[in-house]
Amino acid sequence: MRSRAQLWWGIGMLLAAALLGAVIVFGYTEPPGFDRWWNSEIAENRADWMLTFALVLDHIGGGWVAILGVPLLVIVALLLARRWRGALFAAMAFLASAGAVQLLKHLFGRARPEDMIVASDFGSFPSGHTANAATIALVLYLLFPRLWVAIAGAVWIIAMALSRTLLSVHWATDTLGGALVGAGAVLVLAAWVLPWARTASRRIPAPIG
Numbered sequence: 001m002r003s004r005a006q007l008w009w010g011i012g013m014l015l016a017a018a019l020l021g022a023v024i025v026f027g028y029t030e031p032p033g034f035d036r037w038w039n040s041e042i043a044e045n046r047a048d049w050m051l052t053f054a055l056v057l058d059h060i061g062g063g064w065v066a067i068l069g070v071p072l073l074v075i076v077a078l079l080l081a082r083r084w085r086g087a088l089f090a091a092m093a094f095l096a097s098a099g100a101v102q103l104l105k106h107l108f109g110r111a112r113p114e115d116m117i118v119a120s121d122f123g124s125f126p127s128g129h130t131a132n133a134a135t136i137a138l139v140l141y142l143l144f145p146r147l148w149v150a151i152a153g154a155v156w157i158i159a160m161a162l163s164r165t166l167l168s169v170h171w172a173t174d175t176l177g178g179a180l181v182g183a184g185a186v187l188v189l190a191a192w193v194l195p196w197a198r199t200a201s202r203r204i205p206a207p208i209g
Contacts, residue, residue: 003191010187017180018104021125024173025108035171039113042165051117054163058118061129061160074136078143086143089189089197097135097185101128104181116169126177127170133160134182142190143198 024032031039060070071094078087105123112124121128137153161175170178190197 003194006187006194007191010184010189010191013180013184013187014100017126017177017184020173020177020180021104021108021110024125025110031113031171032173035173038165038172039115039168043115043168046166050166053159054166055118057160057163058129058167058169061132061163062120070132070136074139083143085197085199089143089193090139092193093135093139093186093189094132096189097131097182098128100181100185101126101131101178104177110171110174113168113171117167118169120169124170125174126181127161127164127174128178129164130157130161130170130175130178131182131185133157134179135186138183138186142186142194 024035030036071091074090075087078084078090104126105128108125109123110125112120134157137156141149141153157179161172161179164170164175165172
């Protein structure tokens with residue numbers, strides 16, 4: 001029953017992200033009012049320390065650091081903890097999340113805010129940084145279901161989402177879409193492999209031959 005719930009929640013989140021993107025891109029000739037209001041408020045009230053914070057998260061959550069560095073760090077940590085199944089689950093989750101993000105980016109091709117502070121890649125919706133943050137947070141919580149892991153994960157997702165709007169590289173709805181995609185991809189995968197992935201292994205299997 002739990003696996004079925006994870007599957008439906010995951011599918012629901014992915015569909016919600018796709019629907020949100022479709023409504024924004026095809027239903028509006030300009031960014032929705034909330035996006036424009038939030039972008040304006042952020043631009044008027046951001047301080048130097050906020051920009052420093054956002055630039056640090058931009059480096060951690062994007063580029064090769066996010067594509068290889070952070071995922072490898074999580075995977076290696078799980079391997080060192082003798083959780084090779086969990087490491088494999090994490091690797092599959094990162095790939096699934098990144099694939100879903102790129103699919104939606106190219107499907108919608110949403111324009112980024114014109115006043116963005118740092119250069120970024122094609123497609124504003126959904127936020128890849130926020131999706132990656134949600135993927136990390138949910139993978140770790142599913143493998144280590146503790147309250148402090150959930151709280152830390154939620155703080156990480158919110159911080160990453162805020163940092164993207166602080167730099168004006170994403171609209172607020174992009175970050176919501178990213179969180180939905182990242183969490184949804186993990187839950188769909190977890191519905192199939194989580195019980196197996198949670199099983200601790202005493203050692204990593206030796207290669208054959």
